[in-house]
Amino acid sequence: MTPLSDPVRAVEAALFAADAPMTAEEIAAYVGEGVDVKAALAELARHYAGRGIELVERGKAWHFQTAADLAHLLRRERDEPRKLSRAAVETLAIIAYHEPVSRAEIEAIRGVQISKGTLDVLMEAGWVRPAGRREAPGRPLVYATTAGFLTHFGLQSRRDLPGIDDLKAAGLLDPVDLALEQQLELETEREED
Template sequence: MTEIDPTIRAVEAVLFASPDPMSIESIRAHVGVTKGAVDIRAALETLEAHYAGRGIALVRRGDRWHFQTAPDLAHLLRRDREEARRLSRAGIETLAIIAYHEPVSRAEIEAIRGVAISKGTLDVLMEAGWVRPAGRREVPGRPLIYATTPAFLQHFGLTTRRDLPGIEDLRAAGLLDPVDLALERMEDEDDRGATESRTDD
């Protein structure tokens, strides 16, 4: 039997036991090695290759790693009952705006949607673990700004925000009405503003 590198075994054990995705620094701290002494990233890549095509997979979400059920087998574990709470249309649109424009303030979300949002909408998204406060905008009033979380990437099967579908893809699927119209309107206004600015100069 081929002996397995003890570092790889340790990394595998730490990830298996963790309820949340872990960064390389977190893994290193749990394994108990100093930076540079052991190549944690190489161990992760070895494990990723080892689990490819199996019932569980080692995946990266943003800068964090975790084990999950192979996507093609997820249906075996899906519960028959529906989730007790579903996102409202306002919640879905707000989440989409934050994902594509983060970090973004409440006022900016409302400007894109064209209507006010209730505090409860953001609360639901934060309770779901998909949205988090990301500081304050350095403008008068210093409004809170919001961004997505690693849990958002994990839930929607994204490695990074760059994997989000483009506007054309969403429009073709009919998923951004009326949000896509608002985005286009804002882009047109920005273009007109830039043109007028150049004309004034």
Template sequence: MSAPDDLVRAVEATLFAAQEPLRADEISRHLGGADVRAALALLAEHYAPRGVHLVERGGRWHFQTAPDLAHLLRREKEEVRRLSRAATEALAIIAYHEPVSRAEIEAIRGVQTAKGTLDVLMEAGWVRMAGRREVPGRPTIYATTPQFLSHFGLASRADLPGIGELRAAGLLDPVDEAYAALTGNREEAGPEDADAPDEPGEAD
């Protein structure tokens, strides 16, 4: 990108100074209503081969370290966050069906989901409360966050893998009814998997 114009430079500076990822309309408002879409595209192209990339995750733009260089910036070994089976299933159901209530998650899983399970996902920054369902009792509904998309390298929920891709990657071996149900493909789960009882303590 040679001789960037003032708008491109302004968008670049705005993103560098931002404390959190910004939507295009937020950048536009900050710059007096300018159309920033072309500038964002130019910057993304400019940074693509460099040590930092400009990426869009969940409709929000931010700079991040190039994936192949991330290891150079880690000063200590990261502790791997391991989710319980219950939390993993709940996260998958929310991602594919959001917004969903706790009762809807339990209907798909076929077992009660402890409040602590959803608390873990919210503490991780991957799930948020998205309001209340307009039905009797007005239950809280849950949805994923931009941090969820960013963590898993997804531009949007449209990039979530299908059940065939998950199975090919060995992530559905054995296939649980909950996983098949969350994509609406119950028939793909084998009879032995669909009838298998849940593990003790899964509600926790």
């Protein structure tokens, strides 16, 4: 491989440092008027032919790019963590503990309507799926969790979901709910006496 001459190296450096493709005129503005930019570009194109990167011309502008046959090596799939809204978390919990469950049943348990996109977000995440229709008037669609839900949360089956005692021990239950539950237990005990 022959070493590149200084004018060719200057063109190479200008292209490498550029944040967008450059025309021959734009390159000449960087490297000076005395440089034969077209000859330098041709030499660079020959020099990089068959390598991991190549010099290409697109619409009269030049730039370096990854060789097309190697582009697959540089693709990375990224998992972008998505924070669920409180409504989505509540809806997911209701579906997990009560499946199969209809939209109306979810709303009755939560005490508020489900916003339009809540179930869509859970289905897009791969945690919830339509599970058929209930044999009831109107035949409402029912929802259930998926294998992806179990995998994501490290569960073998729905039986591995934490119970009420586990949630209390972890401090994940709302103190108001706990107080109401204790009050109901006291009232029940008084009625039995």
